[in-house]
Structure formats: C-alpha cells, structure tokens
Amino acid sequence: MSEGKTPDAGRRSERSHQAILKAVVELVGEMGYARLTIEAIAARAGVGKQTIYRWWPNKGSLVLDAFAALMGDTAPLPDTGDVVADMKLVLRATAAELCSPRFEVPSRALTAESQLDPALAKQFVDTLLRPSLEVTKERLRVAQRAGQVAAGVDLDVAVELLVGPLFHRWLLRTAPLTPEYADTVAEYALAALRPPGTSGSAG
Amino acid sequence: MSEGKTPDAGRRSERSHQAILKAVVELVGEMGYARLTIEAIAARAGVGKQTIYRWWPNKGSLVLDAFAALMGDTAPLPDTGDVVADMKLVLRATAAELCSPRFEVPSRALTAESQLDPALAKQFVDTLLRPSLEVTKERLRVAQRAGQVAAGVDLDVAVELLVGPLFHRWLLRTAPLTPEYADTVAEYALAALRPPGTSGSAG
Numbered sequence: 001m002s003e004g005k006t007p008d009a010g011r012r013s014e015r016s017h018q019a020i021l022k023a024v025v026e027l028v029g030e031m032g033y034a035r036l037t038i039e040a041i042a043a044r045a046g047v048g049k050q051t052i053y054r055w056w057p058n059k060g061s062l063v064l065d066a067f068a069a070l071m072g073d074t075a076p077l078p079d080t081g082d083v084v085a086d087m088k089l090v091l092r093a094t095a096a097e098l099c100s101p102r103f104e105v106p107s108r109a110l111t112a113e114s115q116l117d118p119a120l121a122k123q124f125v126d127t128l129l130r131p132s133l134e135v136t137k138e139r140l141r142v143a144q145r146a147g148q149v150a151a152g153v154d155l156d157v158a159v160e161l162l163v164g165p166l167f168h169r170w171l172l173r174t175a176p177l178t179p180e181y182a183d184t185v186a187e188y189a190l191a192a193l194r195p196p197g198t199s200g201s202a203g
Numbered sequence: 204m205s206e207g208k209t210p211d212a213g214r215r216s217e218r219s220h221q222a223i224l225k226a227v228v229e230l231v232g233e234m235g236y237a238r239l240t241i242e243a244i245a246a247r248a249g250v251g252k253q254t255i256y257r258w259w260p261n262k263g264s265l266v267l268d269a270f271a272a273l274m275g276d277t278a279p280l281p282d283t284g285d286v287v288a289d290m291k292l293v294l295r296a297t298a299a300e301l302c303s304p305r306f307e308v309p310s311r312a313l314t315a316e317s318q319l320d321p322a323l324a325k326q327f328v329d330t331l332l333r334p335s336l337e338v339t340k341e342r343l344r345v346a347q348r349a350g351q352v353a354a355g356v357d358l359d360v361a362v363e364l365l366v367g368p369l370f371h372r373w374l375l376r377t378a379p380l381t382p383e384y385a386d387t388v389a390e391y392a393l394a395a396l397r398p399p400g401t402s403g404s405a406g
Binding site: 032108109111112113114115116118121122125129130133153154156157158160161163164165166167168169171172173174175181184185188189191192193 | 235311312314315316317318319321324325328332333336356357359360361363364366367368369370371372374375376377378384387388391392394395396
C-alpha cells in the first residue's frame with residue numbers, strides 16, 4: 001500500500017484486496033483447491049486477473065493469505081493465572097471455529113488438498129498452523145514457570161495433547177465438538193501435565 | 204465363496220479377490236479415490252469388470268473392503284496388566300503403520316477424499332476406524348476395573364487423548380512420528396487418566 005498511491009487509489013486497492021481474499025475462501029469451499037483458478041477468483045471478486053498477479057505470484061501464496069485473513073491474528077492466549085480455565089476458553093473457541101460454516105468448509109478442502117500436495121501442506125503448517133500452536137505452547141510455558149505444569153514436560157507434546165483430540169474428532173467426524181467436550185479435553189490434558197504431588201486428576 | 208464352486212474355481216476366485224483388493228489400494232495411492240475407476244482396477248488386477256461387479260455393488264464398498272484388508276483384523280489389544288506399557292506398544296505400532304509407505308499413501312488419499320465426501324467418511328469411520336477405537340477403549344475399560352484409570356473417566360475422550368496427538372502430527376506432518384514420541388504420548392495420556400492419589404505424573 002506504500003507505493004505512492006493517492007488515498008482514493010489506496011482505498012480501492014484495499015477493497016479489491018479484501019474482495020479477492022473473500023472470493024478465495026468461498027471458492028476453495030465450493031470447488032476445492034485443485035480446481036480453483038485465478039480466472040474464477042477474479043470473476044468472483046470483480047477484479048482483473050492482472051490485479052491478482054500484481055499482488056500474488058501464484059495460487060498457493062494467495063490461498064495462504066486468504067486463510068491467514070480468515071483465521072485472524074495469533075494473539076497471545078488469555079492468562080488469568082489459572083491454566084485449566086484459560087485452556088478451556090481456548091479449546092471452546094477452537095471447537096466453535098472448527099464447526100462454523102465459514103471456516104469448516106474451506107478448511108476441510110485445504111486439509112484434503114494438503115494430503116495430496118506436501119509442498120502446500122508445509123506452507124500451510126509453517127505459515128498458519130505453527131504460529132497458532134506456538135501461542136498455546138507459550139501459555140503452557142508460563143504455566144510451567146508458575147508450577148502448574150511439571151518442569152520436565154515436553155511442551156510440543158503437551159500442545160498436541162490439547163489440540164490433537166479436537167482435531168481427530170473434527171476431521172474424522174466421530175462425534176460432536178461440544179463446549180463440554182472442549183472442557184473435558186482441557187481438564188484431562190492439564191491433569192497429565194501437572195507436577196508430581198499436586199492435587200487433582202481426571203474423572 | 205460358498206456358492207457351490209469347485210475347489211479350483213474357489214482358488215481362482217480367491218486369487219482374483221486378493222488381486223482386486225491389492226489393485227485398489229495401489230491405485231487409490233496413485234490417483235486418489237475420486238479418479239479411481241472400476242476399469243482401472245480391473246486392468247491392474249487382470250480381471251474382467253464383471254468379476255468386480257459380481258462382488259461389490261460400487262466403488263465405495265470395494266475401497267472400504269480393500270482398506271479393511273490392508274488394516275487387518277482388529278484383535279484385542281495386549282494385556283500384560285500394565286496399561287502404560289501396553290499402550291506404548293500399541294501407539295508404537297500405530298506410528299509405524301501410519302508411516303509405512305504401503306499404508307501412508309493410500310490412507311492420505313482416503314483421508315483427503317473423506318473431507319469432500321461425508322458419506323464415504325461415515326462409512327470409513329463406521330467400518331474401519333470405530334472398531335479400532337473400540338478395542339483401545341476396551342483395554343482402557345479393563346484398566347479402569349483394575350484401578351489404573353480413574354472411575355469417572357470418559358473413555359471415548361481417553362481414547363482420543365491417546366490417538367489424537369499421533370493423528371494430528373501425522374496428518375499435518377508437524378514433526379516425525381518416532382517410537383519415543385509414541386511412548387511420551389502414552390505416558391502423558393495415562394498420567395491424565397490415573398485415579399486421584401496414585402503416583403506418577405508426566406515430566
């Protein structure tokens with residue numbers, strides 16, 4: 001946006017930019033990643049193909065940007081001092097997002113394509129997934145310093161213990177992702193990570 | 204096989220049957236589920252299309268049978284009396300299977316297709332996945348009776364705590380599925396499920 005444009009041109013650019021990102025997410029949900037074309041995106045967004053190529057070198061980079069916009073910023077997680085309560089909030093929000101139509105359909109399409117396209121999968125993980133896992137890991141690191149998580153815990157595994165069950169249930173559609181389910185997973189996972197001799201356990 | 208065939212015809216049938224199942228798994232890995240055709244399967248297996256249609260009403264039922272054969276029988280899990288040791292064995296075996304080429308490529312293709320085809324996904328889960336989750340749940344139920352898992356634990360969530368992290372790591376390719384990783388997940392998950400007041404914890 002800092003290419004010496006007039007304010008009006010800047011606003012038009014911004015509107016086109018947003019329209020393109022929105023079109024990408026819609027179309028990935030409707031037709032999947034593989035069949036998505038720059039032509040279809042341009043038509044849906046009401047812009048010329050050259051406008052798209054000016055900002056993105058290829059379809060992959062555009063789709064990643066669109067999903068980054070969909071997922072929003074990775075802000076630090078809540079820290080009330082109670083890691084179990086905080087992780088319940090986080091997992092409830094994750095469950096709600098996974099099940100919201102605007103997120104679910106395009107996310108399943110991208111997950112499907114990632115199975116067939118390891119390069120896309122790697123970009124998706126590095127750009128979108130890993131930052132989100134990192135903020136969870138950072139919250140657990142704070143809990144570890146506060147003595148709520150055992151000193152020797154492998155925090156990468158700890159994160160997977162929290163998000164893995166939700167992801168398994170969502171992706172394989174084995175059962176509903178309810179808020180109560182999110183709470184139970186948070187309770188069990190944090191019980192696993194508790195320092196020896198501290199109270200509480202699942203069940 | 205009990206249609207009054209001669210022994211020779213029975214053996215030929217069995218060979219054709221196995222050749223078809225093998226061809227299906229290979230071709231799902233090579234071209235994905237969506238582009239798979241009965242013609243391609245027949246050609247690869249060296250049988251006529253009618254032979255296939257005689258045994259399977261459609262592509263979906265054939266692919267499910269082929270994956271059932273690939274995955275083998277769902278035998279009860281080991282029970283040495285030590286649920287942590289037993290689950291380490293099970294998760295190590297699961298990790299090794301997920302990463303073996305004969306299993307990984309077709310499984311990713313089927314997982315991808317399941318995201319786009321909820322009916323196929325449901326059949327896959329009901330026929331193949333749920334029986335495998337059930338034997339894990341049954342092993343945990345035995346541990347619950349033996350006092351190694353807390354009485355109030357939701358065993359469905361417990362199973363997801365064990366398999367969810369491996370599945371998340373495998374599907375998203377975030378890190379290698381090593382035997383040590385499988386051990387750590389088993390230790391953490393079982394620590395979460397332990398009855399109050401019993402010893403041990405992660406880390």
